[in-house]
Amino acid sequence: MPYDLTYVSRATTPLTPAQLADLLRVCRAHNEELGVTGALLYEGGHIMQVLEGDQPTVEALYEVIAQDPRHREVAVVAAGPVSRRQFADWSMGFRDLSTDRSEFAQDARAFFASRTLLGERRPSAAQRLVLALRHSLVAFP
Numbered sequence: 001m002p003y004d005l006t007y008v009s010r011a012t013t014p015l016t017p018a019q020l021a022d023l024l025r026v027c028r029a030h031n032e033e034l035g036v037t038g039a040l041l042y043e044g045g046h047i048m049q050v051l052e053g054d055q056p057t058v059e060a061l062y063e064v065i066a067q068d069p070r071h072r073e074v075a076v077v078a079a080g081p082v083s084r085r086q087f088a089d090w091s092m093g094f095r096d097l098s099t100d101r102s103e104f105a106q107d108a109r110a111f112f113a114s115r116t117l118l119g120e121r122r123p124s125a126a127q128r129l130v131l132a133l134r135h136s137l138v139a140f141p
């Protein structure tokens with residue numbers, strides 16, 4: 001049974017499109033080797049990432065990612081076994097909502113803002129955002 005881990009964090013300094021593209025290139029190659037799939041949402045310095053795969057692989061990768069100095073305030077919002085992968089076709093799907101005015105972007109901003117107000121663990125709000133993210137991924141930033 002696949003294991004799914006979703007975390008949120010904040011970029012230490014805002015990531016430029018070039019830095020995001022570099023990050024994606026490395027992550028996609030590495031995740032493909034590991035059999036990990038998932039997606040990364042970026043919104044004005046806020047990050048949400050979903051990782052899915054074998055539990056030990058996902059947990060070990062999360063430990064590496066959580067130590068990465070490019071972001072901080074890293075906190076798991078949801079983790080556990082799932083019946084099937086939500087991002088099976090994506091070694092790392094991506095969406096940058098920083099300059100986006102869509103309803104989805106507004107929902108994402110509200111999610112990140114309420115995270116600060118209500119604390120870290122908001123699994124149902126995160127899950128709604130993950131579902132919206134599934135329908136709005138791009139192959140390259």
Ligand SMILES: Cc1cc2nc3c(=O)[nH]c(=O)nc-3n(C[C@H](O)[C@H](O)[C@H](O)COP(=O)(O)O)c2cc1C
Binds near residue numbers: 028030066068092
């Ligand atoms: C927001 C964020 C998300 C990341 N996601 C992944 C990921 O999904 N897969 C991955 O291999 N590395 C990811 N990384 C990078 C790792 O922290 C680390 O730099 C990388 O795995 C090390 O690669 P190396 O083997 O080339 O040293 C992420 C880093 C950041 C800042």
